Amino acid sequence: MTVRVRFAPSPTGHPHIGNIRTVIFNWLYARQNHGKFILRIEDTDQTRYVPNAVQVITDSLRWLGLDWDEGPDVGGPYGPYVQSQRLALYKEKAEELIERGWAYRCNCTPERLERVREAQRARGLPPMYDGHCRELAPDAISPDEPHVIRLKIPREGQTVVHDLLKGDIAFENALIDDQVLLKSDGYPTYHLAVVVDDHMMDITHIIRADEWLPSTPKHVLIYQAFEWEAPTFVHVPLVMGDDGKKLSKRHGAASVDDFRKQGYVAEAVFNFLTLLGWAPGEGEEQEIFSREELIEHFDLHHINLAPAVFAYDKLDWMNGVYIRAMSEEALLERLIPFWQEAGLIPAPVPAEMMETLRILVPLVQERLKRLQDVVELTDFIFNDIETASGEALLGKNMTPEQSLEALKAAHTLLSKTLSFDAETLEPQMRQLAEDLGLKTGQLFTIIRVAVSNKKVAPPLFGSIEALGRQTTLKRIARAEEALVHYIEQKHAASA
RNA sequence: GGCCCCAUCGUCUAGUGGCCUAGGACGUCGGCCUCUCAAGCCGAAAACAGGGAUUCGAAUUCCCUUGGGGUCACCA
Numbered sequence: 113m114t115v116r117v118r119f120a121p122s123p124t125g126h127p128h129i130g131n132i133r134t135v136i137f138n139w140l141y142a143r144q145n146h147g148k149f150i151l152r153i154e155d156t157d158q159t160r161y162v163p164n165a166v167q168v169i170t171d172s173l174r175w176l177g178l179d180w181d182e183g184p185d186v187g188g189p190y191g192p193y194v195q196s197q198r199l200a201l202y203k204e205k206a207e208e209l210i211e212r213g214w215a216y217r218c219n220c221t222p223e224r225l226e227r228v229r230e231a232q233r234a235r236g237l238p239p240m241y242d243g244h245c246r247e248l249a250p251d252a253i254s255p256d257e258p259h260v261i262r263l264k265i266p267r268e269g270q271t272v273v274h275d276l277l278k279g280d281i282a283f284e285n286a287l288i289d290d291q292v293l294l295k296s297d298g299y300p301t302y303h304l305a306v307v308v309d310d311h312m313m314d315i316t317h318i319i320r321a322d323e324w325l326p327s328t329p330k331h332v333l334i335y336q337a338f339e340w341e342a343p344t345f346v347h348v349p350l351v352m353g354d355d356g357k358k359l360s361k362r363h364g365a366a367s368v369d370d371f372r373k374q375g376y377v378a379e380a381v382f383n384f385l386t387l388l389g390w391a392p393g394e395g396e397e398q399e400i401f402s403r404e405e406l407i408e409h410f411d412l413h414h415i416n417l418a419p420a421v422f423a424y425d426k427l428d429w430m431n432g433v434y435i436r437a438m439s440e441e442a443l444l445e446r447l448i449p450f451w452q453e454a455g456l457i458p459a460p461v462p463a464e465m466m467e468t469l470r471i472l473v474p475l476v477q478e479r480l481k482r483l484q485d486v487v488e489l490t491d492f493i494f495n496d497i498e499t500a501s502g503e504a505l506l507g508k509n510m511t512p513e514q515s516l517e518a519l520k521a522a523h524t525l526l527s528k529t530l531s532f533d534a535e536t537l538e539p540q541m542r543q544l545a546e547d548l549g550l551k552t553g554q555l556f557t558i559i560r561v562a563v564s565n566k567k568v569a570p571p572l573f574g575s576i577e578a579l580g581r582q583t584t585l586k587r588i589a590r591a592e593e594a595l596v597h598y599i600e601q602k603h604a605a606s607a
Numbered sequence: 608g609g610c611c612c613c614a615u616c617g618u619c620u621a622g623u624g625g626c627c628u629a630g631g632a633c634g635u636c637g638g639c640c641u642c643u644c645a646a647g648c649c650g651a652a653a654a655c656a657g658g659g660a661u662u663c664g665a666a667u668u669c670c671c672u673u674g675g676g677g678u679c680a681c682c683a
Contacts, residue, residue, distance in 0.1 A: 122683050157682055222681075229680095238609050238679065260681055278612070287610060287679095295681040302683050326611060326678040347612085349676090354618075356675065384619095387632095391620050397631045399619095416613095416620075419676060423618050426633040436646075478646040489644090541642090556642035568644045 115147025116316045119173075119180070120306065122154045123165030126367035127172050129422070130351035130359045131321070133385045137348060138319045139178045140386065140410040147316075151183030152309060153194040156299045172368035176378050177403065182313075190313040195305050202300035205308050205338075206261045206293050210250075214337035215293060217253040218245035218262045241290045261294040263303070263330065263337075271329040276317075276346045277415060283329040291330050303327060307334045310343060319346040319412070322419075346412060349389055349419040359422050375450060375483025376427065379403070380434040384427045386410070389420040400433055428481045435480050440473045447473065447486050454487040456494040468493070471534075471578040475570040492564040493578050499590040500565045502598020507554040512602065516595040518548055518555055519562060523588045532581045534573035541573070562591035 117138040121127060127135075142149035151173070155161055170185065182188025192198060209215035218241075229239035245253065246264065253259050270282045293304035300308070310318060325347045335342040353363035360366060371381055383401055392398070392409045401409065435443065448469070451457045457465060476489050507515045525544055529536065545555040556572050563584055569575060576584050 120683090124683080154683065160682065218681095225680090233608095236608070240679085262681095275612095281611070283610075289679075292681050297681075299681085301681070306683090321677095322612065323677055324683090327683095349613080352676080358676085387619070389619085393621070395621065395630080397621080399632055418613050420620095421618055423633065426619065429633055432646085476645095479644065481645095538642095545642095551642090553642050560643065566643085570644085572642055 113316060115142055115145040116150065116314050117142050117147065117319055118150040118152050118310070118313070118315055119178075120152040120154045120309075121169050122157065122160070123169065124157075124160045124162050125165055125168070126369050127169050128359070129366055129368060129371065129385070132172070132176065132368055133351055133388055134319065134321050134348055135173070135178060136176075136382065136385050137390070137410075137412070137415070138317075140407055141317065141319065141412060142181075143407045144410055148181040149179070150188070150190075150313060150315070151180040151193065152313070153184055153196075154302065154305060155194060155196045156302065156305050158297065158299065168369070175368065175372055176382055195300070195309065198305075198309070199298060199300075201312070202294065202304055202308055203298065206300070206304060209263070209293065209334075209337055210261065212337055214264050214334075215261050216246055216248070216264055217255070217259045218290075218292075219253050219257060219259040220244055238287070243290065246290065258296045260292045260296050262290040263293050263334065265290055265330070265333060271332050273325070273328045273332055273345060274342075275325075275328075276344055276412060277417060278347065281325070285329075285333075288329055288333075291327075293334075303330050303334065307331050307338075307340075311335070311338070311340050315343050317344045317346055319348060322347045322349050346415075348415055349417060351388060352419050352421045354421055354423070356421065363422070373484070375480075375485065376431050377434050377446065377483070380427070380431040382406075383434075384430050388422065389416045390414055391416070400430070432478075432481050435483070436478055438477075440470070440477070443477055444469060444473045446483055447476075450483050450486055451490075451494075454491070456487065456491060468578050471574060472570070475574040475578075479570065489570060492566060492569070493575065497563075497565040497587065499587070499594050500561045502594050502601075504561050504565075504567075505558055505591055505595050505598075507550065507558045510550075510554060510558075512595055512599045515558055516592060516599065518550060519558055519588060519592055519595065521548060522555065522559055523585065523592065526576075526581065526588070527585055532577060532584075534571075534577045537573045537576060558591075559588070563587045 119135045119138055121131070139149050141147070151170070153166055166184065173180070180186065182190060182193060184193045206215060210217070224244075225241070228242050232239045241262065245262070265288045266285045269285050271285055271288070273281045273283065275281060291303050292301050294300055328345060328347070332342055351359050353359045355363075368381075372378075382403065383406070386401070386406050387399065390410070391414060393411070393414045396409075438446070448457070448461060451469075452459045452461075457469075461469070472490055472493065476486050479489060480486060502512065505515055505519070506512060507518060510518070521544060522541065525540060526537075529540060541555065542552055545552045548555065560569055560572050561567065563576060563579060
């Protein structure tokens, strides 16, 4: 039997990173078994529909490399793959359930339902439908008048859910609500649509988050009512924020798009998410896995049963690992959009600027946790800086006069040297430090602050090379002025 | 609150009765390297929620307690 799994999002916004983890489990399972991964849009709630959502969802999936074999855009033998285009089917199936004695029409008003629930809550009972229309004569409510169709849950006995990971879970039927299957607007609820579609589309494994577990007995009952064989249920744990609550926007980035914009690379996010709640086991200590390795090693049975906290710190580390593993050319390509987005370089990139960018890439590569970090790290290369204060320009354990002298000496050297690249600059500057009786750190720090006005910056000589001689000398000259002013003020104050 | 799920370092996890004085990774702390910051290398602190039971032997099996989470719509 061919494995067929699905991702069935409702188009209500950006896919959440926690949901995506579950999608990855589905995708991995499909690819590993040479099965099919199906995308189905569950747009049965007209009130929550967001116009662009389907596009946003497919963009996110594509970015992560999660391709689908059947879906709304690519089609397939089980279409249509959008539930709002299958309304007649659900209606027919709901009616069939009435005929089979497993469902009934109900015309209770929302107001009445709310009153009933309120009364139940007041008595400390769980709010449930009170069965008002359940035992009405079959023709008591006309199919033509506004009504819903409810599932007729047996009043006694238990319904057992077979879960691949958790085993058999028994639910008391008496505690299960008579779920609405078909709404008064003619749309199905999730419970009807998901069962009908999963069956009609020959889904073999329903891999979904734990939050669905409480409604699974309803689905099992619907399968029984139709005399259909239920697929294998696999409920996987939720992803939590670092406070132990369900992951949400409060915890920082939450949607796939947030991560992309911050400069997380898709391969790292994919790797990280797969390892969130799953590990290869058997003493395997590897953490960095290619997509192919993941497909090979993934095993549903090794999914952890406990909810997993989303560790941003570890993602940052892993993202850095992936960034460092890239070729300089590949990293350059990924960095350009971030420089452009920040307005540091134009689009398209002028040919002569590419040379500067190529100098910068190896300088920043091992310093980036996220691609976005390149902006703050290199903005001084592209934008003019504010000249540092005299105080900031002091070398460690050095007087203003000594600092100024060192800066002037560097100025002279940098204006004379024949070529202006890091390789020729560095030995000369080291020699200069020695000649001045300074430690390299003392001299280099003064120059770094002079040209970047940053205490933390990429390696000095590469930065200077990227900056070019003219800009470098101009900034050093301005720093000298700042130091001169600083010295004059000190003298004035002490006089 | 009812029902359901879950429980190894701060976090992600390895561990399926003896190999565990519990291993790895992130993070943290210390050191080395070093022009800053990183990266890299070395090292340290850090966990089987508690109580019973089964067993010659329990992180591993069972029960209870505690704790955490999820869910109770004409939302998915």
